[in-house]
Amino acid sequence: MNDRPIGVFDSGLGGLTVLKEIIGLLPGESVVYFGDCGRAPYGIKSPETIRRYTFQNTRFFIETGVKLLVIACNTSSAHAYGPVSAALDFPVVEVIRPGSAAAVRATKNKKIGVIGTAATITSRVYERVIAEMDPSIEVYSKACPLFVPIAEEGPDWWAHEAARIIAGEYLADLRETGIDCLVLGCTHYPLLEEVIRGAAGGGITLISSARAVAAEVRCALDSRGLRAAAEPVKNTGPVESTGPVKNTGPADNAAPPKVSLYTSDSPERFRTLCGSILGATDGADVYTLDIEKYESRLP
Numbered sequence: 641m642n643d644r645p646i647g648v649f650d651s652g653l654g655g656l657t658v659l660k661e662i663i664g665l666l667p668g669e670s671v672v673y674f675g676d677c678g679r680a681p682y683g684i685k686s687p688e689t690i691r692r693y694t695f696q697n698t699r700f701f702i703e704t705g706v707k708l709l710v711i712a713c714n715t716s717s718a719h720a721y722g723p724v725s726a727a728l729d730f731p732v733v734e735v736i737r738p739g740s741a742a743a744v745r746a747t748k749n750k751k752i753g754v755i756g757t758a759a760t761i762t763s764r765v766y767e768r769v770i771a772e773m774d775p776s777i778e779v780y781s782k783a784c785p786l787f788v789p790i791a792e793e794g795p796d797w798w799a800h801e802a803a804r805i806i807a808g809e810y811l812a813d814l815r816e817t818g819i820d821c822l823v824l825g826c827t828h829y830p831l832l833e834e835v836i837r838g839a840a841g842g843g844i845t846l847i848s849s850a851r852a853v854a855a856e857v858r859c860a861l862d863s864r865g866l867r868a869a870a871e872p873v874k875n876t877g878p879v880e881s882t883g884p885v886k887n888t889g890p891a892d893n894a895a896p897p898k899v900s901l902y903t904s905d906s907p908e909r910f911r912t913l914c915g916s917i918l919g920a921t922d923g924a925d926v927y928t929l930d931i932e933k934y935e936s937r938l939p
């Protein structure tokens with residue numbers, strides 16, 4: 641039993657797609673979420689900058705006293721999961737392996753498409769991880785950098801005609817490859833699912849890692865006896881979407897479970913956008929975090 645919170649971070653809103661699944665699967669757990677909107681997007685930055693941001697975010701969560709950290713960002717997972725998990729004495733869950741495993745299970749013709757940020761795609765991490773799981777699978781990848789700023793603009797843009805045109809341009813080549821599933825290799829992309837699905841064309845299964853990551857978190861907690869004491873029994877059922885965020889304060893390890901939201905940019909804008917993804921956030925306190933004050937080296 642352990643009532644300390646789970647830490648989850650992303651460059652901005654994308655990780656909320658993962659947070660939503662975690663809350664749905666593990667409603668008895670307190671969660672601290674950090675969306676680094678002030679420094680997003682990560683995916684067009686250098687590996688050095690991505691690592692520096694990721695290490696600073698990690699430092700924040702160490703100080704917060706989390707029991708498990710979720711890197712709900714493919715870009716950070718691609719460039720910094722190794723050093724982060726090696727430096728911490730609590731479990732770290734990343735988003736690339738769970739999404740890859742779901743795609744390997746889903747593909748029938750052994751042709752998988754992967755879309756992600758420029759930094760994720762150029763790292764070729766998906767090719768490596770999928771080859772470890774099944775070397776006979778062909779992977780076709782494509783960077784789609786404009787999807788992140790569109791997602792960060794909020795729900796009015798997620799199914800906008802402009803998003804549709806951009807998705808059509810990005811996915812034209814992938815459509816020719818004969819892939820039967822497409823990994824949304826950026827946690828922002830599920831927000832644009834409708835336009836991505838339209839541009840990908842029929843017969844292609846979209847794979848979001850969010851649900852698989854939540855299952856991985858549950859497994860990591862269970863295997864170490866880290867579940868919160870007040871975990872309701874219904875958690876063992878299928879993952880459904882979550883209710884409103886009931887959260888009201890900074891992490892202080894107190895029951896009942898709560899969700900605390902931090903951002904490095906305007907808290908008001910963040911609150912509104914979080915509400916679009918998680919449900920109502922009226923009662924939630926959203927905190928501004930001065931992330932640059934945290935050390936950029938791991939302990």
Ligand code: DGL
Binds near residue numbers: 652654655683
């Ligand atoms: N949502 C993140 C990812 O999964 C990062 C997007 C970005 O900031 O470029 O890669």
